[in-house]
Amino acid sequence: MSSEPHIFFSDVNERQGSFLRRTFLLGGGMALGTVALVGRLAQLQIVKAEEYATLATNNQFNFRLVPPPRGLIKDRNGVVVAGNRPSFRVLVVRDETKDLDQTLDLLGQLLPDTLERRRTLIREINAAPRFSPVPVKADLTWEEFSKVNLHAAELPGVMADMNEARYYPFGGAYAHVIGYVAKVSDRDVKAIRDRGEQPPSILFNPGFRIGRQGIEKALDTDLRGEAGGKRVEVDARGRVVAEDVAGSKPPVQGAEVMLTLDNDVQNRALEVFGEEAGSCVVMDVRNGDILAMVSSPSFDPNLFVSGVPSKIYRALADYERRPLLDKALGGTFAPGSTFKPVVGLAAMKRGWDPNRRVVCNGSFFLGRRFACLGRHGALDMRGAIKASCNVYFMTVATEFGPDAIAETAREMGF
Structure with a gap:
């Protein structure tokens, strides 16, 4: 129809x-x-030709921050106890990958241990600034480094390069006193902003590390150095096509720090402790220099530079002898007999006669029985110091009280 x-x-x-x-x-x-x-x-x-020409030029070139080498830390004789070493690493640029999941799958076939951190890696890569390379694995062996480069054409957005990583050549000997470096966390950035300051741009670089404990933390600003930058030419999608060497700025290494510690004494002190728990501080009484400051048992700070595996960290945290605790500074211990002269001095400042005798029968009762080192009989202060008599100084301490002792202790620098 x-x-x-x-x-x-x-x-x-x-x-x-x-x-x-x-x-x-x-x-x-x-x-x-x-x-x-x-x-x-x-x-x-x-x-608007001139205006857009300027914008086009700005879009053509990009300035990318380069982390500076961290400053060296040396002992009193110039021995490097915290330095830097070359390290092969593999990085991923999210915006240059066609499919991040597929890229990580292919990378996992070459580097199987990256599969264990897959969830963490995805979070770090997605949180990184645009076109910013994110380290996926550091300290690659030469075989791993070669394997990644061999398959580079099949891995868009993946690159392998060499950088400088923090290195502690004496391992656990300085783990507490020097500390270690670690990735910048959200809490670090928040702490800076809470002080009313603007966080430096380098803190947001995924490969940058800051001091997390000990000297590394206390002198972090000096050890960081000054960030450099590469002026690179990019295409319309922001991918690097060339580097403008003349417009690039080399990074400046951090300041060198010289400590009073003696490497031989420090290592020997840790060796003496073995696996026993405790701490040791060796001081030069002539000038107050700290020659050794050891906490035992210790741990290898190199594990923390790239990120310690959760299983290893949990094992360290759960170990009953507390290797993560700096017992030299953070431990709470009874002062021992070396504190007895402070008690005697506090008493003398308040009228105690050093010739006054106290009878020691071998123990002192204060809620419970405290044993003495022996039965010393009647002792004056000179004899009590010589015999290190607990009964004498406990008698003095209870007569004048803790406030008087604390006041004198502070005056002596405790």
């Missing part, structure tokens, strides 16, 4: 007039569009 036409023309002239009207309207619309297009092009190419 044939369908009837929707529009009927009574004569040929009417049909021709309708066609001309449509042609006129269509042609007018095209003419207006052309005029608008030409006008916009004229505005972009002539009126």
